Amino acid sequence: MDKNIKLHVEDLTVSFKTTQGMVRAVRGVNFDLYEGETLAIVGESGSGKSVSSRTIMGILAGNGVIDKGSIIYEGQDLTEVDEEHFHEVRGNKIGMIFQDPMSSLNPIMRIGKQITEGMVLNGKRLKNRVKELYHMEKNKFTEITHKKEKLQRNFKKDLELVNDSTYNENLEELNEKYQDLLKQLSEAAPEAKADLKTKANQAKTLLVSAQTQLKQSLKQQYQVSIAELNKQIPAAKSAMGKAKKNAKAKVKQEWKDEKAKYAGKIAAVQNDAAKKAKADAEVKIQEEKLSKLTAQLASLQEKFNKDIEKAERDKDKQILKDNYRNDKNALRNEIRLTKAALKTAQKTIAIEGEGLREELRRFKKVTNKEAKERAIKIMKEVGIPQPEKRFKQYPFQFSGGMRQRIVIAIALTANPDILICDEPTTALDVTIQAQILELINDLKRERNLSVIFITHDLGVVANMANRIAVMYAGKIVEIGTAEDIFYNPKHPYTWALLSSMPDIMSKERLTAIPGTPPNMLFPPKGDAFADRNSYAMKIDFELEPPMFKISDTHYAATWLLHKDAPKVEMPEVVKNRIDRMLEHTKEVTNNG
Ligand SMILES: Nc1ncnc2c1ncn2[C@@H]1O[C@H](COP(=O)(O)OP(=O)(O)O)[C@@H](O)[C@H]1O
Numbered sequence: 331m332d333k334n335i336k337l338h339v340e341d342l343t344v345s346f347k348t349t350q351g352m353v354r355a356v357r358g359v360n361f362d363l364y365e366g367e368t369l370a371i372v373g374e375s376g377s378g379k380s381v382s383s384r385t386i387m388g389i390l391a392g393n394g395v396i397d398k399g400s401i402i403y404e405g406q407d408l409t410e411v412d413e414e415h416f417h418e419v420r421g422n423k424i425g426m427i428f429q430d431p432m433s434s435l436n437p438i439m440r441i442g443k444q445i446t447e448g449m450v451l452n453g454k455r456l457k458n459r460v461k462e463l464y465h466m467e468k469n470k471f472t473e474i475t476h477k478k479e480k481l482q483r484n485f486k487k488d489l490e491l492v493n494d495s496t497y498n499e500n501l502e503e504l505n506e507k508y509q510d511l512l513k514q515l516s517e518a519a520p521e522a523k524a525d526l527k528t529k530a531n532q533a534k535t536l537l538v539s540a541q542t543q544l545k546q547s548l549k550q551q552y553q554v555s556i557a558e559l560n561k562q563i564p565a566a567k568s569a570m571g572k573a574k575k576n577a578k579a580k581v582k583q584e585w586k587d588e589k590a591k592y593a594g595k596i597a598a599v600q601n602d603a604a605k606k607a608k609a610d611a612e613v614k615i616q617e618e619k620l621s622k623l624t625a626q627l628a629s630l631q632e633k634f635n636k637d638i639e640k641a642e643r644d645k646d647k648q649i650l651k652d653n654y655r656n657d658k659n660a661l662r663n664e665i666r667l668t669k670a671a672l673k674t675a676q677k678t679i680a681i682e683g684e685g686l687r688e689e690l691r692r693f694k695k696v697t698n699k700e701a702k703e704r705a706i707k708i709m710k711e712v713g714i715p716q717p718e719k720r721f722k723q724y725p726f727q728f729s730g731g732m733r734q735r736i737v738i739a740i741a742l743t744a745n746p747d748i749l750i751c752d753e754p755t756t757a758l759d760v761t762i763q764a765q766i767l768e769l770i771n772d773l774k775r776e777r778n779l780s781v782i783f784i785t786h787d788l789g790v791v792a793n794m795a796n797r798i799a800v801m802y803a804g805k806i807v808e809i810g811t812a813e814d815i816f817y818n819p820k821h822p823y824t825w826a827l828l829s830s831m832p833d834i835m836s837k838e839r840l841t842a843i844p845g846t847p848p849n850m851l852f853p854p855k856g857d858a859f860a861d862r863n864s865y866a867m868k869i870d871f872e873l874e875p876p877m878f879k880i881s882d883t884h885y886a887a888t889w890l891l892h893k894d895a896p897k898v899e900m901p902e903v904v905k906n907r908i909d910r911m912l913e914h915t916k917e918v919t920n921n922g
């Protein structure tokens with residue numbers, strides 16, 4: 331199988347600063363996510379699943395730090411992407427849904443608005459980009475006009491101070507003298523009044539002329555400064571206008587280039603001979619399979635018609651009928667699956683082209699109307715009945731399952747190619763859980779998504795994971811295909827998870843895993859699981875085990891795999907359970 335690596339996580343190590351010390355939440359996680367696969371990450375609560383996925387999404391809590399490691403997506407290390415490009419890469423290409431849909435929804439905003447919000451926000455992109463480009467010239471211009479306004483305000487204030495004679499000591503002195511003479515005048519004997527009146531008038535003249543002089547000099551000073559600014563304004567204004575025009579032209583050109591780039595990409599997809607051949611080959615395979623199955627169904631019916639005529643006893647007839655019904659159902663089921671696969675194969679190239687067109691659309695403005703149309707389309711895609719009506723409703727008017735569908739719809743508006751699902755069904759009841767899992771599976775197939783599916787319950791991923799990583803105390807302790815993990819588990823912790831999984835038939839849990847996970851403020855020295863592991867050896871308490879290779883697809887970190895370790899068989903309960911699972915799978919395949 332040729333596998334494209336979509337996401338490469340290496341030595342990812344994340345800690346949290348707390349008042350009690352550093353919590354070592356993720357301790358050197360390594361994995362690849364292949365294109366089009368579902369990778370399940372399974373482990374008990376607190377094992378670091380959410381922290382790992384939030385780190386990939388770039389939404390680590392404020393007290394979290396990436397100590398080391400890298401997350402490579404399309405040749406870029408996401409741990410080093412800055413704010414500006416963050417949105418382009420992570421926001422658009424990697425979508426995430428959480429356990430509690432309510433936590434991702436705004437309770438007082440209509441559902442439709444919540445779905446279109448992101449699209450419209452992104453849709454203003456070109457406008458914002460123009461603004462960004464002539465930002466500097468615009469700032470210069472506004473700075474000058476603000477300065478001028480400030481000078482004018484200060485001039486007015488200064489004039490008021492002059493009128494109040496509080497502008498400087500000289501004015502205050504002159505004013506005091508005048509006021510003093512006025513006071514003397516009001517208290518003076520009649521014969522002294524004439525003389526005082528003359529003196530007061532003289533003092534007033536002195537004051538007023540000082541004021542007038544001061545006003546004139548202020549006016550002159552301010553005028554010089556204001557004239558200076560006035561001179562700068564036209565140049566700044568025209569620089570701003572020019573920059574705006576250039577910015578618009580530049581963005582227009584960027585848009586043109588982007589369109590051309592995408593036209594090229596789309597044409598390349600449509601004309602890619604190898605891709606076409608591959609798609610055609612797949613179509614052919616499915617068509618052949620379909621016609622074979624249809625022929626089988628016809629001959630089955632023919633045979634049954636013959637046999638039933640020959641049969642004499644009612645009992646024989648009944649057996650024939652039962653067998654026929656079972657076989658027919660199995661065939662029909664396979665025909666249905668083949669038809670779906672055929673449809674997907676026929677559409678592969680068109681789907682890829684549409685994905686590209688969608689990306690291009692997101693580069694420019696999205697109108698409200700367009701956003702609504704797309705929202706309704708996506709609501710239909712995620713299985714929300716009556717989307718036009720539902721568009722106008724609030725989250726509380728939706729059931730838990732429907733809310734999770736809305737959250738998925740919101741994630742899909744960004745047309746992601748990786749979807750991280752963090753316990754998306756844990757809060758839902760069993761039947762709804764199955765529906766959401768099916769939806770995620772369908773979306774994965776139709777949109778060729780690569781999915782990271784996180785859960786504490788191994789049972790949940792049995793029918794949907796291609797590969798499974800088992801996490802314990804901030805590390806992946808075993809990783810392999812679903813078959814490797816379910817039928818050939820090697821790590822004692824995986825054994826414990828398997829035996830604590832609800833039984834397929836009885837739905838009962840056999841055993842809870844004894845003990846509790848270690849306190850990650852003080853991660854243990856050796857194998858973190860040693861304390862709870864009845865197979866632990868001396869070395870488990872002293873040295874961390876490396877990843878031992880079991881096969882090309884299967885690895886586990888336990889000293890039990892060391893060549894010198896005693897040969898330990900998995901516990902009887904786990905063995906029985908695996909046997910039962912195998913039997914069950916056989917039955918299911920036989921019955922279609
Ligand atoms: N913001 C935080 N501050 C301190 N410790 C945290 C923070 N977030 C998570 N942790 C700790 O990190 C560890 C891993 O948590 P998490 O990834 O949420 O586990 P799970 O596997 O259940 O998703 C836990 O010990 C948890 O208590």
Ligand SMILES: [Mg+2]
Nearest residue numbers: 379380381752
């Ligand atoms: Mg979690």
